[in-house]
Amino acid sequence: MLVTHKLTKKYQNFTAVDGVDLNIREGAIFGFLGHNGAGKTTTLSMLTTLLKPTSGSAEIDGIDVVKEFLKVRGMIGYLPENVRLYGDLTVWENLVFFGKLSGLRHPGDSIKEILKTLTFTEWTNAKVKTLSKGMRQRVGIAQAILHHPKVLFLDEPTSGLDPQGTLDIRNILLKVNADWGTTVFMNTHLLSEVTKICTDVGIISHGKLLIAEPLNQLEQRYSDCKSLEEIYFQIAGGNEV
């Protein structure tokens, strides 16, 4: 579903992403791990067509993210970190707007279905600026899945959320993945989240991909480690807390 080949992004003398090779199967929930500044968001930005790679290539469902970026944009959903959406518009108006951008002619039915799934119907007419961070994050996910994307990209989706908010987001992602077979690509540094939700995991450090494989396979390989945290520090380096 998602394949990259020597994907690289350079900014003058600094290499943010260095020759990343990924192969993520359809229906996987991929957790992309790394320290702050490791290159996670840059990789995600290239995969979501927001940044052009300096070299290398990436394909989603066989479609090149640079050459056919508009096609790719039509089949992905994306939730950036700390999204605030349009505060002066209601939840409904925000979703209608993004639904129309996704090419939905009558987004109303789809919005009702998604809001019901997210148990968010009572907030339909609330202005987004009046919502808590967790609620906004749910609206953010709603806009990303309105058009049933093939791949859903999320950048730190649970960062700064309380336990209930985190649980809600996790359940939504699992449901979307199970019901629609949507592949999920999730940037995170919350290892606990990865163990609870991800089927596959990748670790990036200083722009280089250190590992990318199914989580159970990784746990078997590092069976001497007690937790994913231990595995992560063994692979990525750094000091355990």
Next chain:
Amino acid sequence: MSGRVAIAQKEWRIASRDSVFLVMAILFLIMSIASVYIGSSTKSAELKAYADIVQVARQQGGTAPAAPLIYPLEMLANIVDYIVMIGAVLAIFLGYNAFHSERENGTLRILLTHPLTQKDVVMGKLLGAIGMIGMLLAATFAFNLLLFIAVDKLVPNTEEVARLAICLVMAFTYMMMFYSGALWVSLKARDGGFAFLIMMIVWIFFSFVIPQLADTQRNYAFAISNLSGLVTKMPSETAASHLINLFSPAAQFTNLGNALLQADADNAPLRLGVLLIRQTPVILYLLGCNLALLILLFHSAKREEVLE
């Protein structure tokens, strides 16, 4: 196309809920209406004074002086000043934060992961502004025209309606110039407040500093010529002040607007066709400035740095 329209509708909806924008728009409308009322009352007073003079002259067996030349549209001419001042600020207000707020809210990244190009986003925002500025100007002119008809009991003839319509189109062009400029600054600047400051400096420079420089030069030239006995009447423009004013779209629009609304003594008697031929360079100048800003805007929108 539907994506652009959706963005335009969204811009419209957000602006219509922005209290600052609404207050400025209402202020613009009220001030322009008030100015027409004042202009109309002043002209009525002039006519009444003339009628009194004629009556006194007749009573004393003298000859009445020639009637003052009244151009009805002149009563609407104050609108031009309000467009130069408040209209431009309103356009800047609409544009200065257009991209910065999207970046800050994380929505620009979301927009660009939908099947849209950066040009589509710019085009959508422009369409929204075209709708808002167009509606505001149309409402202003319509209210003023109604007031003009109601107060002065004058129904404009075809040529006067055409003059008003052309003035409306040029006012729209003038305001869009400031909107496009503000949108470009918003695309480039990383801080909304800074973008607003930059645009206010630009506005002050083009609307006040350059015309004042031109005025100073004209006054100076007149004083010298007057002292040497060459000229006794203040010219409306000298070659040098004309040249200086070429750098000010505000001065160009003011001159054009006053000429169209017959508030400029030199151009008021001219038929519309003749006036338009004379004013073609100014019209092309305003359209050209707009076009240049649009090219700059779309060129900048192609670059991916707009995201960060």
